[in-house]
Amino acid sequence: MTTTLLVPVDVELKPQSLPGIGDGYSVSPIWDGVDRPNVGGIWTPSLKAAERLRECYLEGNAFSATEVRTDVDGKTYVQATSRVSGRHLLADLKKLGY
Numbered sequence: 001m002t003t004t005l006l007v008p009v010d011v012e013l014k015p016q017s018l019p020g021i022g023d024g025y026s027v028s029p030i031w032d033g034v035d036r037p038n039v040g041g042i043w044t045p046s047l048k049a050a051e052r053l054r055e056c057y058l059e060g061n062a063f064s065a066t067e068v069r070t071d072v073d074g075k076t077y078v079q080a081t082s083r084v085s086g087r088h089l090l091a092d093l094k095k096l097g098y
Helices: 047-058 089-095
Strands: 010-018 022-030 042-044 063-070 076-082
Touching (some): 042 047
Antiparallel strands (some): 010 022, 063 076
């Protein structure tokens, strides 16, 4: 069985304030060919880290597994196993060469 790792077609990087935490940036991969192209991402207070994460997403290095799934309403989305987490973002990006 051959598996293909899906790569996002775009990445949304936008300013976002979180109550009680402060200002920062939301970074979300955008997938092609599915009903729900944007199903989440990572928030960081640093623009530099957000730009590094965006590059990692676009180059296809942020995920170890991806799969198109169908939700309970019959809508398709990408289920992805991430190599980066918000809690360890800088260390994870460094480990991946970003």
